[in-house]
Amino acid sequence: MTEWTKLLPIKVLVTGGDGQVAHDLVLLGEQDNHFEFICLGLSALDVTSPDAIQQALDRYMPDYVVNTAAFNNVDAAEHEPERSFCVNRDAVKSLAVECGALSIPLIHLSTDHLFDGHYASGYSEDDDVSPLGVFGESKRQGEDLLRQYQPKHIILRVSWVFSARGDNYLLRTLENARKQAAIETADDRQGCPTSATDVGRVILAMIKQLENGADAWGTYHYCGAEVTTRYRFTEAILAAAGQYEALKTIDLVPVPSRALHVEVERPASSVLKCKKLLSTFGIRQRPWRSELVAVLRQIYQKDT
Ligand SMILES: NC(=O)c1ccc[n+]([C@@H]2O[C@H](COP(=O)([O-])OP(=O)(O)OC[C@H]3O[C@@H](n4cnc5c(N)ncnc54)[C@H](OP(=O)(O)O)[C@@H]3O)[C@@H](O)[C@H]2O)c1
Structure with a gap:
């Protein structure tokens, strides 16, 4: 038994419980008997309701809260700014206030969309943020309020998340490849794909420390x-x-991003530098290629 182990499992309340990161985090964490999870989807805990947050914290008394709840549709956010700010900013403030009052550490997921993407070499935590659209701006303001209201927080910015479930680029690509003879895709956007399971691994490792x-x-x-x-x-x-x-797809066509007709410009570079995580927590990056193989295995095993 390692020194950090508590007699009781660490109780972790996860918001946005039907999402891809929440699902993979809990699946991974349940294989480790140091953790106990309360995983609440939108119908069980709407994070835009401060009362509902307070009731959930009073009822479950978690040791940690992990906030994965978000309005993530980058294009839809341009038409629904109220919803984007309500979930990605105001709800984060409510969580921070309630967790702060009870001294419960809050681990919050954020995004590469805080950056404008002009640094090809990538972004570190200290770089200035400059979001290109409503989604990124709402996440930026959520981060700022979290820092203000709950000093015991971790903000974990991740990029290009994929998994075997939910709405993500990997699953959309497979869907398109079944229907279309050709797929156009940007060859001028760079980043680092990240599996939801890998994000879960990082969160669990941080909580243990x-x-x-x-x-x-x-x-x-x-x-x-x-x-x-x-x-x-x-x-x-x-x-x-x-x-x-x-x-069906036999033709993969590289095109510039501007040819893809999306509502809002994406960062040209979404590369996140991860040195701080390594130097502080000793957590190393895992190659996305092996994660991709594992996720595809999950997808096709599920289908057989
Ligand atoms: N996916 C990516 O590529 C990516 C990249 C960078 C950062 N992130 C960040 O990582 C975190 C987790 O992302 P994810 O990919 O797991 O997202 P996801 O699959 O979209 O999960 C988010 C969940 O939050 C739920 N939700 C929305 N409004 C809510 C509310 N008011 N109360 C409670 N739950 C609510 C969503 O429900 P509905 O689906 O019913 O709306 C969804 O189940 C987010 O903070 C996201 O911004 C994601």
Whole structure:
């Protein structure tokens, strides 16, 4: 038994419980008997209601809260700014206030969309933020309020999250490849894909160290190892999926982002530098390629 182990499991309340990161975090954490999870989807805990947050904290008395709840639709956020600010900013403030009052550490997920993407070499935690759209701006303001109202917090910014469930680029690519003979994809956007399971691994590792007394509150970046482009990521998805399924797509077409007609510009570089996480927590990046293989195995095993 390692020194940090408590006699009772660490009780972690997870918001946004139907989302991809929440699902994979809990699945991974349940294999580790040091944790107990209360995983609450939107119908069980709407984080836009301060009363509902207070009631959930009073009822479950968690040791940690992990906030994965978010309005993540980058294009829809341009048309629904109220919803975006309500979930990504105001609800984060409510969580911070309630967790602060009870001294419950709050671990909050954030995004590469805080950056404008002009630094090809990538972004570290100290770099200035400059979001390109409503989604990024709402997440930025959520971060600021969290810092203001609950000093015992971790903000974990992640990028290009994929998993075997939910709405993500990997699943949308497979869907398109089943229907379309050609897929156009940006070859001028670079980033690091990150599996939801890997995000879960990082969160659990951080909680264990915080529980052991690490005084390491603050903002961190995490993403899978190896910088790639959207085009190369798509190519990797199709190549790996092709081992399981004959896909209709035979033509993968590299195009500039501006040709893709999205509502809001995406950061040209979403690369997050992860040195601070390594130097503070000793947590290393895992290669996204092996995570991709594992996620595709999950997808196709589920289907058989
Ligand atoms: N996905 C990515 O590529 C990516 C990249 C960078 C950062 N992140 C961040 O990582 C975190 C987790 O992302 P994810 O990919 O797991 O997102 P996800 O799959 O969209 O999960 C978010 C969950 O939050 C729920 N939700 C929305 N409004 C809510 C509310 N008012 N109260 C409670 N729950 C609510 C959503 O429900 P509905 O689906 O019913 O709305 C969804 O189940 C988010 O903070 C996100 O911004 C994600």
